Amino acid sequence: MEQIKNDKLTVTVSKHGAELQSxxxxxxxxxxxxADPKFWDRHSPILFPIVCGLWEDKYRVNGKEYKLGRHGFARDTDFKLIAQGDNQLVYCLNESTxxxxxxxxxxxxxxxYKITENKIKVVWHVENTDNKEIYFQIGGHPAFNVPDLKQGEPLAGTLKFDEKEPSRLYGNVGGCITPGYHKVKTEDGLYKFTQNDFKDDAVIFDHSQLKKISILNKEGKPEVTLDIKTPAVGIWSPYGKDAHFVCIEPWYGIHDWAEYDGEFKDKYLMNKLLPGCSFMSEYTITIGE
Known part of the structure; x- marks a missing residue:
């Protein structure tokens, strides 16, 4: 485990999955x-080279079939620590046999991961080191404690969206999404959730509808805020467990459409890089106001 800190935050990260731990x-x-295994045994996995699920866990490159489990392999792979300072950690992962x-x-x-004051900047950098175009998706899956809940209480919390009437997709057919958009009711951007909101798995927003999401405490003040640039974001907590956490997941990618049998490169929200080119993006976690 590695740690960075300043006078406001202490952040711990593991080489395994380059995953935030604390x-x-x-x-x-x-x-x-x-990461209580009774509910969900992860903290903040990195999703790569896919986000969410493939139809029947399969995909095709030039007609050849491959298999990948949900969210890809990065979250279960050891990264290398390549740079460490008082306020920054950098990890890398390359292809292997x-x-x-x-x-x-x-x-x-x-x-x-870089901390400045009460903010954590998370940066993803993907480089094509191949001699051909590569295709990938990438995303985050950070899980945050829902404030003001006592042991044994049902899950209940409030998120603040920067969009008052966002529309969601459903990802409830074989772990894949289905066509059609559905308005999500908010109270002037305030989204009050319980475990029943996750009956159909994650609440999924695409088309860059949301760029700022806060978890509010009972006083209506932000405990955690994510500023994101991604085309999609998922909101999730495990249905039926009343777990006291909610995930706010910035995604450059999304599930397969149900029954998708096309090429990997043609998946919805796919990213591509020519040889020698790179992709970089970031999101920021702010603690408090």
Missing amino acids: IKDANGKEYLWQ ETLKDYPYHFNLAVS
Whole structure:
């Protein structure tokens, strides 16, 4: 485990999956879900080279079939720590004999975490080190404690969206999405959720509808805010468990459409890179106001 800190935050990250493990403020208050296996045994996995599910866990490159489990392999793979400072950590992952069996591309994936004041900037950098065009999706899956809940209480919380009437997709057929948009009711941008909101899995927004999402405490003040640039975002907590966390997931990619049997490169929200080219994006986690 590696740690960076300043006078406002202490952030811990693991080489395994380059995954955030802890976000604490100066008083020692924990904001990141602590991976209780009774509910969900992860903190903040990196999703690569796919986001969410493939139809029947299969995809095709030039007609050849491959298999990948939900969210890809990065979250279950050890990264290398390549840079460490007082306020920044940088990890990288390259293709290997194992990854090439399931994902036939050469790549370099770098993930960095930098703290400034009460903010954590998470940066993804994907480089094409292959001699052909590569295709990929990438996303985050950070899980945050829902404030003001006591042990044994049902899940209940409030999110603040920067869009008052967003429309969602449903991802409830074989772990894949179905056509059709459905308005999500908010109270002037305030989205009050319980576990029943996740009966059909994640609440999914595409078309860059949301760029800022806050988790509010009972006083209506933001405990955690995500500023995102991604074309899609998922909101999730495990249905039926009343787990005291909610995930806010920025995605450059999304599930397959149900029964999709096309080429990998033609998937909805696919990213591509020519040889020698790179992709970079970021999102920011703000603790408090």
